[in-house]
Amino acid sequence: MSQENQLPELGSIGLFRFAWRQLTSMRTALILLMLLGVAAIPGSLIPQRTQNPMAVSAYFKRSPDLATWLDRFSLFDVYGSPWFSAVYILLFISLIGCVLPRTIGHFQAAQALPPPTPKNLDRMEFYSSWAAQGNEIEVARVWLKKNRFRVVEKDGSLSAEKGYSRETGNLFFHLALILILLGISMSSLFGMRGDAILNVGERFVNTPTSYDSLAYGKLFKDGKLANFILKVDNFDAQYNIVTNAPEDYTLNVTLYQGDLTKGIKKVIKVNSPLTIGSTKIYLQANGYSPVVTVRDSEGNVALQGPVPFLPQDGNLRSIGAIKVPDAEPQVGFVGSFVPTYERSNGNGAISAFPQALDPRLLLSAWSGDLGLDSGIPQSVYRIDTSKMKQIGLKSLKPGESFAYAGGSLTFEGYVQWVNLQIVDDSGKSFALLGAIVSILGLLASLFTRRRRIWIRVGTDVEVAGLAKNAAPGLEQELAIFVRVIKGEM
Amino acid sequence: MSRTWAYLSNYLIYSSMAVYTLSFFAHALETAWAVKIPDAKSGKTLDYKRTEKVARIATAMMILGFLLLFAGVIARGVSAGRVPWGNMYEFSITGALAFSGAYLGALRKYDLRWLGLLVSTAVLLTLGTAVAVLYRPSAPLVPALKSTWLVIHVSAAIISGGVFLLANAVAAAYLYLDSMEAKGERTAWAKRLPSLEYLDQLSYRLVAFVFPLWTFAVIAGAIWAESAWGRYWGWDPKETWAFITWVAYAAYLHARVTIGWRGRRAAWLCLFAGSTFLFNYVYVNIWGTGKHTYSGL
Numbered sequence: 001m002s003q004e005n006q007l008p009e010l011g012s013i014g015l016f017r018f019a020w021r022q023l024t025s026m027r028t029a030l031i032l033l034m035l036l037g038v039a040a041i042p043g044s045l046i047p048q049r050t051q052n053p054m055a056v057s058a059y060f061k062r063s064p065d066l067a068t069w070l071d072r073f074s075l076f077d078v079y080g081s082p083w084f085s086a087v088y089i090l091l092f093i094s095l096i097g098c099v100l101p102r103t104i105g106h107f108q109a110a111q112a113l114p115p116p117t118p119k120n121l122d123r124m125e126f127y128s129s130w131a132a133q134g135n136e137i138e139v140a141r142v143w144l145k146k147n148r149f150r151v152v153e154k155d156g157s158l159s160a161e162k163g164y165s166r167e168t169g170n171l172f173f174h175l176a177l178i179l180i181l182l183g184i185s186m187s188s189l190f191g192m193r194g195d196a197i198l199n200v201g202e203r204f205v206n207t208p209t210s211y212d213s214l215a216y217g218k219l220f221k222d223g224k225l226a227n228f229i230l231k232v233d234n235f236d237a238q239y240n241i242v243t244n245a246p247e248d249y250t251l252n253v254t255l256y257q258g259d260l261t262k263g264i265k266k267v268i269k270v271n272s273p274l275t276i277g278s279t280k281i282y283l284q285a286n287g288y289s290p291v292v293t294v295r296d297s298e299g300n301v302a303l304q305g306p307v308p309f310l311p312q313d314g315n316l317r318s319i320g321a322i323k324v325p326d327a328e329p330q331v332g333f334v335g336s337f338v339p340t341y342e343r344s345n346g347n348g349a350i351s352a353f354p355q356a357l358d359p360r361l362l363l364s365a366w367s368g369d370l371g372l373d374s375g376i377p378q379s380v381y382r383i384d385t386s387k388m389k390q391i392g393l394k395s396l397k398p399g400e401s402f403a404y405a406g407g408s409l410t411f412e413g414y415v416q417w418v419n420l421q422i423v424d425d426s427g428k429s430f431a432l433l434g435a436i437v438s439i440l441g442l443l444a445s446l447f448t449r450r451r452r453i454w455i456r457v458g459t460d461v462e463v464a465g466l467a468k469n470a471a472p473g474l475e476q477e478l479a480i481f482v483r484v485i486k487g488e489m
Numbered sequence: 490m491s492r493t494w495a496y497l498s499n500y501l502i503y504s505s506m507a508v509y510t511l512s513f514f515a516h517a518l519e520t521a522w523a524v525k526i527p528d529a530k531s532g533k534t535l536d537y538k539r540t541e542k543v544a545r546i547a548t549a550m551m552i553l554g555f556l557l558l559f560a561g562v563i564a565r566g567v568s569a570g571r572v573p574w575g576n577m578y579e580f581s582i583t584g585a586l587a588f589s590g591a592y593l594g595a596l597r598k599y600d601l602r603w604l605g606l607l608v609s610t611a612v613l614l615t616l617g618t619a620v621a622v623l624y625r626p627s628a629p630l631v632p633a634l635k636s637t638w639l640v641i642h643v644s645a646a647i648i649s650g651g652v653f654l655l656a657n658a659v660a661a662a663y664l665y666l667d668s669m670e671a672k673g674e675r676t677a678w679a680k681r682l683p684s685l686e687y688l689d690q691l692s693y694r695l696v697a698f699v700f701p702l703w704t705f706a707v708i709a710g711a712i713w714a715e716s717a718w719g720r721y722w723g724w725d726p727k728e729t730w731a732f733i734t735w736v737a738y739a740a741y742l743h744a745r746v747t748i749g750w751r752g753r754r755a756a757w758l759c760l761f762a763g764s765t766f767l768f769n770y771v772y773v774n775i776w777g778t779g780k781h782t783y784s785g786l
Contacts, residue, residue: 026747030740037736037765044726044773051723051779079724184722193719243628248635270632271717282719421719428721435708442701 023090024097032091039087043078046070050077092181099174106167113152114161117454124454124464126478132461136485140455143484149453157456163468169444172437179434186427189217192225193423199289199306200415204230206422226279226424229256231263235286235416239354244315246354251283251418268420278424285419287311287318290337290361291412294324302326302407308417309337310381315351321383322363323370327407330370332383335363337414349395361411365392365404449473453481461485494568495627501561502582506616508554509589509609515547516606520678544602551605554612555593558586568627574643575630577774581619584770585612587651595655599691603682607658633780638713645706646731649699650766653738656695657763660756663688667753689752692759693745700738707731718780727781730769737762 022028047055056076060067067076074081121127140158144151149160194214198204206228208214231254238248249270254263257276268274274281289306296302302324309320315338322333340353341360349362368388371378378384394402396411449471456462463482467474483489522540562582566573573579592608595601630639667685669675675682683691710731715721722728741758744750750758773781 026743030743030748033736033740033743037733037740040724040729040733040736043724044729048724051725240628242626245628246631247629249632271636271638271713273716273719280719282717284719423719425720428715431721432712435711439701439705439708442704446697446701 020097023094026098029091029094029098032087032094036087036091039084040078042075043084046075046078048076048078050079088181092178095174096178099171099178102167103171103175106164106171110164110168114150114159114452116152116154117157117159117456121454121456121462121464124466126475127462127464128478128482129460129462130486132457132459136455136457136461139485139487140481143481144453156458157454159452159454161450161452163448163450165444166448166450166468167445169441169446169448171441173441173445176434176436176438176441179437180431183427183429183431183434186430187217187425188427189219191217191423191425191427192220193421193425195284195419195421197308197417197419198230198232199308199417200232200235202232204232204420206230211422220424224424226276227257228276228279229260230254230281230420231256232418233265235418237286237355237416244353249283249286278426280423280425282421282423283418284421285311287316287417288337288339288356288359288414289417290320290335290359290414292322292361293410293412294322294327294331294407295410296327296407306415306417308380309335312336313351314354315340316354317349317351320381321379322409323372323380323383325370325372329367329406330372330388331404331406332366332370332385332388333363333409334366334383334385335361337361356414359398359414361396363392363394363396363402363409364390365394365402365409367391367406451477453478455485491568491570491627494564498561498564498568498627501557501564502616502620505554505557505561506613506620508550508557509613509616512547512550512554513606513609513613515543515550516602516609519544519547519602520606544605547605547609548596548602551589551609552593554609555586555589558582558589558616562586565627569629571630572640572643574639574647575628575634576623576625578619578623578625580643580647580770580774581615581623583647584650585615585619587647588612588615588654589651591648591651591655595695600683601659604655604658604662608655611654611658633717636713636717638709638716642706642709642713645702645709649703649706650770652695652699653703653734653763653766656692656699657760659688659692659695660759660763663692663756664753664760667756685752689755692756696738696741696759696762700742703735703738707735714780723780725779725781726773727769727779730765730773734762734765734769737765 047059049056059070059076070076074083078084118124122129137153137156137158141151141153144158144160147162149162150164151158151160153159192215194211196204196211204210206225208225232251233254234252236248236250236252237246239245240247251268253266253268253274255266255274255276256263266274268281268283270283273283287309288311289308291306292303293301294303303322303326307320307322309318311318317339318337320335320337322335324331336349338349338351338360339356339358340351341358342350342352344350349360366383366385366388368385371384371387391406392402392404396402396409398411398413401408401410450468451471451474452466454462454464463478463485465474465478480489519540522543562573562579565579565582569575574583589608589612592601592604662682663685666675666679666682666688669679670685682688710728711721714723714728737758741755741762744758745755773779
């Protein structure tokens with residue numbers, strides 16, 4: 001190996017050490033911390049796919065050029081974007097590089113005793129001296145020990161220090177932040193999260209195909225889905241009759257685990273999810289599903305059952321689509337369901353109250369190609385009517401039917417649906433533990449004062465102190481100390 | 490019954506506004522008298538006795554206003570049969586209560602009466618906006634808010650907010666006095682105010698005191714979100730801005746303790762951090778989207 005080949009190697013190690021020192025410097029850490037705050041801002045101003053995918057697609061429709069550019073910089077997925085990840089990963093590397101050596105250093109310092117009393121005590125803060133009586137050292141030692149100072153004695157002087165828990169707390173706080181991050185990454189690696197819309201009366205079998213949307217962590221195993229079946233027995237929503245706002249939602253379910261003959265009745269509410277092992281089931285949203293029967297011209301049933309509609313406002317005016325792909329030609333109904341019907345000027349039908357007091361189903365019937373075979377994913381709540389023609393309009397009360405060219409539709413009634421979120425989040429407890437430790441560490445580090453007190457007894461008694469970070473209160477403490485030694489207290 | 494309590498709450502809040510207005514005028518008078526420069530020829534020095542008397546009246550009015558407002562907030566809660574933290578009107582009256590409470594609390598330890606004019610103005614503006622723009626009839630909570638965590642999370646957040654804003658007022662006073670001193674001497678009024686070092690330390694102490702509480706408020710919110718929404722953190726706009734505020738104050742504390750920032754730079758950072766809190770309160774509550782709007786479930 002020639003000398004020339006060795007040089008770059010040395011150089012790269014040097015470069016690495018330089019980069020490491022830069023990255024773990026306090027200034028860099030501070031800049032990264034500020035950068036993390038700034039990087040979080042766009043996600044709160046631009047709609048995000050993870051929270052509001054509808055708003056994102058609306059953005060794409062409204063201004064496609066801008067949206068394409070925003071998308072190139074992951075601005076619709078800020079918190080999962082490479083640049084956001086880069087900032088927090090660098091911050092945490094910097095944090096680890098900063099905290100680990102300090103932890104070792106602090107551990108060693110915690111074993112060590114305070115440094116000996118300085119020669120010229122009169123140069124230190126809060127210096128005082130008076131003629132010695134003789135027993136001062138003894139009195140001082142007792143007081144310092146009683147107040148849990150660490151004391152070292154040398155040549156007729158005491159050097160005492162207190163407040164190590166400031167640094168201990170500080171380190172625990174930062175280590176706890178690392179623990180929180182570990183918890184979060186565990187959640188995203190080993191967890192699962194899915195949604196399912198269920199009509200009252202339906203059963204949910206916990207297998208991947210039962211979900212409307214389902215996301216796994218990269219290391220989640222399929223077989224790990226908790227083994228249960230859930231039957232939705234009843235859903236009750238209470239509304240305030242003055243403000244129309246919801247007051248209470250109660251969902252009654254029957255839970256089957258293994259044995260289908262042994263169901264357990266359970267109640268799910270908004271703030272109290274159902275827990276099955278490490279899986280939790282949350283009540284997230286609810287709405288109405290009109291129950292319809294569609295028949296062809298010969299009276300054969302082409303479609304029957306509840307169709308979930310999507311709520312649009314606080315009074316649960318809901319929109320949806322009823323698709324009959326088996327009819328020839330295909331038939332579709334674009335509809336809106338109002339639980340309490342009221343006519344409004346201009347807007348057609350509106351809902352006056354979220355409870356179903358006077359339900360109405362308003363339909364516009366279309367005939368032609370539903371476009372289901374085009375391969376483009378379609379919303380179940382909408383119909384692409386571009387290749388269809390309108391064949392009728394109708395407003396129905398429960399029990400009424402609507403006959404159109406080629407068949408009929410009967411509005412049988414309605415059931416309520418609930419949106420259940422099913423989550424298995426194994427990193428959660430680590431994040432919580434980290435959060436608790438971080439607060440305790442923070443309290444210790446912000447409210448502990450680290451200080452030293454010295455006393456030397458020769459012909460005179462000399463007392464002085466030093467407070468780190470200019471923490472207040474040492475002057476008062478020393479005043480008490482002096483009075484104790486003088487025998488005044 | 491609940492309507493009686495709601496009316497009582499409104500009356501109490503109107504009365505507290507009247508009393509805060511008296512406090513405002515007393516503080517204004519105190520400031521005005523202190524600004525008056527004595528005639529140099531007569532050789533008289535400023536007579537602070539009168540000023541002191543009116544300052545005491547101002548503080549007494551502030552305490553009375555605080556008590557009335559406190560009763561008003563309680564009555565509001567009784568009228569709805571829950572803690573009074575269900576909508577923006579209720580957040581605002583409680584926020585005004587927390588801010589003047591933080592001021593009165595700090596007053597026990599530090600002589601901050603020179604800040605009274607600013608505090609009474611801010612409280613009056615907040616209450617005025619609440620009564621005129623944000624008022625909603627007293628009503629029960631939506632299901633997502635029905636939780637013990639409402640009490641824990643919101644009270645921690647509101648108290649933190651009150652102290653953060655007080656620290657902001659002190660930092661703003663620092664910047665104002667600092668630029669005044671840079672141009673020359675302080676004016677007669679400003680001479681009564683504390684030294685720059687004192688203000689610098691005070692805003693730091695307020696932040697350091699309340700930062701753990703804010704951390705707790707965010708964590709309590711996360712625990713609540715886990716039971717109500719199925720995830721403890723979802724980058725909802727409110728959560729995001731709470732996080733930004735946390736990061737900004739963490740940066741402020743590090744800048745002071747570790748790097749040794751003092752004075753103007755530290756004061757600006759403190760103001761920036763406080764403004765992220767205000768932005769979260771005003772913008773995200775009114776114009777923002779996300780789960781903290783409580784429009785539905």
